[in-house]
């Protein structure tokens with residue numbers, strides 16, 4: 001391994017978020033064993049994933065645009081219930097993105113997939129009040145799901161059998177998903193990495209030092225071995241860095 005320092009950014013071309021995502025060709029091939037899984041996360045320069053319990057203070061318009069374009073490309077968004085609640089999920093896409101999906105023969109919005117062993121959902125958020133939302137929850141509970149305006153499906157696992165590999169397999173076989181976007185949070189993302197089910201990480205580094213006790217990008221016991229990443233690309237917008245990693249196998 002060379003110890004020389006490489007110039008970081010050989011003048012990467014400026015892209016709109018849409019052109020950037022369109023150029024990535026992220027969808028898994030026909031017949032792949034499971035969907036391609038990409039995560040999009042933002043962290044402060046000291047690695048924290050939230051400020052005052054939410055990620056908004058870390059953000060940047062280019063980060064929001066990238067996240068929404070990744071959603072526009074995805075068949076399903078995989079997100080933890082604590083993130084749904086903390087971030088107050090609602091209206092995932094703009095009208096123009098919905099139109100583009102329709103034109104590509106996709107459902108107007110990506111399926112929102114979440115996991116909750118006890119079937120505890122933050123039903124007060126906007127997502128569940130939108131009739132156009134499609135939500136699937138993977139659970140080990142036998143409880144009745146709450147009534148929502150959103151179309152809510154429940155897929156049940158035996159107690160102890162809920163793992164993300166099985167969730168991804170079902171998203172592929174039952175919902176035709178070939179690209180799943182994981183939007184965290186840190187608990188869900190750690191499980192995904194621990195199961196060897198993450199393919200790409202889009203990490204935005206926010207130019208803030210925040211300290212405190214918020215989670216870092218992954219929350220939970222140390223990964224053994226650590227997951228190794230390969231640098232695919234790096235961009236900037238203002239003082240924010242946008243890093244694309246592939247997870248090495």
Ligand SMILES: NC(=O)c1ccc[n+]([C@@H]2O[C@H](COP(=O)([O-])OP(=O)(O)OC[C@H]3O[C@@H](n4cnc5c(N)ncnc54)[C@H](OP(=O)(O)O)[C@@H]3O)[C@@H](O)[C@H]2O)c1
Pocket residue numbers: 040041042043048049050053054055079080081082083084086087114115116117118119120162163183184185186187188189215219
């Ligand atoms: N900076 C960023 O990019 C970013 C992104 C997303 C979120 N966040 C922040 O992260 C925080 C929320 O994240 P979080 O880590 O607390 O929670 P989370 O990952 O959003 O939610 C945890 C999820 O994991 C499930 N879970 C836990 N253990 C499990 C197991 N053994 N098997 C299957 N599922 C399991 C939980 O459901 P059950 O416990 O019901 O099973 C729940 O759905 C918020 O502050 C949010 O603002 C930041």
